[in-house]
Amino acid sequence: xxxxxxxxxxxxxxxxxxxxxxxxxxxxxxxxxxxxxxxxxxxxxxxxxxxxxxxxxxxxxxxxxxxxxxxxxxxxxxxxxxxxxxxxxxxxxxxxxxxxxxxxxxxxxxxxxxxxxxxxxxxxxxxxxxxxxxxxxxxxxxxxxxxxxxxxxxxxxxxxxxxxxxxxxxxxxxxxxxxxxxxxxxxxxxxxxxxxxxxxxxxxxxxxxxxxxxxxxxxxxxxxxxxxxxxxxxxx
Numbered sequence: 001x002x003x004x005x006x007x008x009x010x011x012x013x014x015x016x017x018x019x020x021x022x023x024x025x026x027x028x029x030x031x032x033x034x035x036x037x038x039x040x041x042x043x044x045x046x047x048x049x050x051x052x053x054x055x056x057x058x059x060x061x062x063x064x065x066x067x068x069x070x071x072x073x074x075x076x077x078x079x080x081x082x083x084x085x086x087x088x089x090x091x092x093x094x095x096x097x098x099x100x101x102x103x104x105x106x107x108x109x110x111x112x113x114x115x116x117x118x119x120x121x122x123x124x125x126x127x128x129x130x131x132x133x134x135x136x137x138x139x140x141x142x143x144x145x146x147x148x149x150x151x152x153x154x155x156x157x158x159x160x161x162x163x164x165x166x167x168x169x170x171x172x173x174x175x176x177x178x179x180x181x182x183x184x185x186x187x188x189x190x191x192x193x194x195x196x197x198x199x200x201x202x203x204x205x206x207x208x209x210x211x212x213x214x215x216x217x218x219x220x221x222x223x224x225x226x227x228x229x230x231x232x233x234x235x236x
Contacts, residue, residue: 048115051085059084060217065178066142068171070216073200082106082120082204084218089116098136098194098232100212105204107194107212109225119222122202122213130183130192131236135229137184142170148191172198179219183232192234195219 051059060073075083082105089110091099099108099116102123108116146167147158161168168174177196184190193211196219203215214222 048086048088050080051083056083059221060215063217063220065216065220068142068178070172070178073215073217078120078200079204084117084119084221086111086115087118089114091116093233096227096230098226098230100194100232100234102131102234102236107214107222109222109230117222117225119214119218120203122197122199122205122207124207124211124213130190131234132185134183134185134190134192134232134234136181136194136226136232137189137229138182139223139226139228140180140182142174142178143176143180143195144168144170145174145176177213177219178216179223181223181226183234194222 056075060075062072063070087108089108091097091108091110093099093108093110095110095112097110099110100106100121101108105121105123107119107121110116144167145161146163147155147161149163152158152162159165175195175197176193177198179196181194182189183192183194191211195211195213196216197213198216199207199213200215202213207213
């Protein structure tokens with residue numbers, strides 16, 4: 001199975017809600033009192049339905065990515081609120097915006113047609129350190145993890161993964177997981193990251209360290225949806 005196999009299982013159920021017929025002529029749209037008929041509701045192009053058991057098995061099943069086998073996630077042990085799912089866009093943000101709802105432990109990427117994909121996330125100390133608007137300036141497959149010097153000072157055992165030593169090589173044990181999205185503001189690195197994680201138990205929780213973490217299967221999906229230099233809004 002490849003990442004494209006899990007990119008969007010919802011597309012199999014994409015449908016158009018039938019628009020109400022506007023089968024009247026121009027004269028028929030107005031009564032003799034001058035009152036116009038109600039407007040035709042907009043066409044909804046995407047379903048807003050929770051994922052089925054079959055879809056969850058595909059979304060969170062084992063997948064090989066860049067030669068690395070990502071194990072299946074026991075999704076039944078996760079609160080269903082935090083499953084990847086399409087929802088109505090109630091964020092007030094335009095299409096192709098990433099929104100991090102830190103208190104709610106959700107991340108959204110808004111879509112055309114009034115919907116958004118929502119993901120459950122885990123938040124760490126660094127996740128509470130920044131808020132506001134920025135740009136996803138850099139994206140990376142299977143990134144190397146280079147803990148900042150401040151972290152190495154607190155945890156000397158991480159010295160072998162320091163910036164000077166080239167960081168930790170990519171892989172399943174790497175804290176940044178399968179993908180990382182790097183957030184910049186005014187051209188400067190905020191040190192705020194959206195990244196994958198093998199620690200699926202941390203989703204929906206505030207954990208000891210890290211920025212905003214998603215399950216590896218979810219960060220792969222998010223990566224395919226976020227355009228280059230996408231706007232990101234982080235709410236604390």
